[in-house]
Amino acid sequence: MGLFETDRSAQRLPVSLITGFLGSGKTTLLNRLLRRDDMKDSAVIINEYGEVSLDHLLVERVDGEVAVLASGCICCTIRSDLEQTLRDLLVKRDRGEIPPFRRILVETTGLADPAPIVQLLLNNPLVSHFLRLDTIVTTVDAVNASHQLDRQYEAVKQVALADRLLITKRDLVDDVGLLELRLRQLNPGARIETVDHGEIDPAQLFGAGLIDPEKKRIDVARWLNEHAFAEPHAHAGHSHHDRHAHHDHDHHDHDASITSFMLAFDEPLDWMAVTHWLAHLRNARGADLLRVKGILNLHGEAAPVVIHGVHHVFHPPVALAAWPDSDRRSRIVFITRGISRSDVLELWRAVRAAA
Incomplete structure (x- = not known):
């Protein structure tokens, strides 16, 4: 494309x-x-x-x-x-x-x-x-x-x-x-x-x-910090884990709603749908979208595309030269404040339904 x-x-x-x-x-x-x-x-x-x-x-x-x-x-x-x-x-x-x-x-x-x-x-x-x-x-x-x-x-x-x-x-x-x-x-x-x-x-x-820097090559698994997510093969649209910050009566609300999760999709994604999805997230909840990192398998693209953003600002999507390994799933890591995995998935389903 x-x-x-x-x-x-x-x-x-x-x-x-x-x-x-x-x-x-x-x-x-x-x-x-x-x-x-x-x-x-x-x-x-x-x-x-x-x-x-x-x-x-x-x-x-x-x-x-x-x-x-x-x-x-x-x-x-x-x-x-x-x-x-x-x-x-x-x-x-x-x-x-x-x-x-x-x-x-x-x-x-x-x-x-x-x-x-x-x-x-x-x-x-x-x-x-x-x-x-x-x-x-x-x-x-x-x-x-x-x-x-x-x-x-x-x-x-x-x-x-x-x-x-x-x-x-x-x-x-x-x-x-x-x-x-x-x-x-x-x-x-x-x-x-x-x-x-x-x-x-x-x-x-x-x-x-x-x-x-040591291997002088792309290392997607390390970059996505997949070691933090234990389940190696999630089904389409499911995260490896949904980690919520610990909160009890001794802690202030500052970190009570910080959440980290990863979504993995088995089938290739439509880039326009992904674009609309992330745009809706940024427009509605950009202040709470702390960090997003992902590698995408897109329809019509032979190699993966990398996305990376903080709040409302995302790096222009970048196409890698080739897949670094046999894993062809799209994987996106979210670190958010007050945005749950279910919130993000619900918006994804709504965007797909409207397409």
Whole structure:
């Protein structure tokens, strides 16, 4: 049909987002990462009002906003607009004004909702033509997380959108079992790690995008986080699991309605029906559509088509070169707030009936 652009993810620079609530260890993590030999070809963008300074690592100012760190990494601050900051970095690199870099790390402020940055990377042509979203990393303070998740929806949002959850300050608490349970219920697809003073192998942290950096190929199963869904062969239109966030009298309503589920369809889907379905979801409940990731088997398409969205904003659908394995089902992962699996399926059936 020729409706979809060809996937060129491997040609675009990966951008990873490091988020987490105030004092949860984002900058400590960055400091440790940027000292590693295998991270020397990185650019890091931090907020101008970062909680902890990276200044002790600075050795050379390139201009008013960009500096070269002792490790060889590039560091700059978001002084106005992230889109402009990203574009300026790429221009300076292409002109040879700063050392080359192969990845970008963006540290958000502790109170930031990460969704707008994800949306920028998904669907801003001035950025997404050159860059691709890789991993969303969220640091979680073992001491204060329960309190923060009870009272701050930003903290819940940071956890719900993450690909990697890093529990920090583990040495200050006796047990993190209940915290891990709550995190898994909020986001069953994210990998949870415990870190000591920001020490972690970057290979365990990054590479959550569609491209597997080690295997240098498409890895749909990993990208969809299918390890979080136990049933391997669901019937058409049925999810592997429907995970609702735990809620009891000690928890605030912030995470009570966060839900994660996957729909799998055995038969090829009609693209126009899928388009109308997702458009209805975005228009009616976009604010509660936290993240959608899927691979589709469509009528008339020999290869799968990938969709990825956050709230109202979706990346233009991308056609992969070929199916990565023998599984030809359409599979779509939803992370939502107050939208159940049955709500989504009911809308799908209504769209199909109206077609």
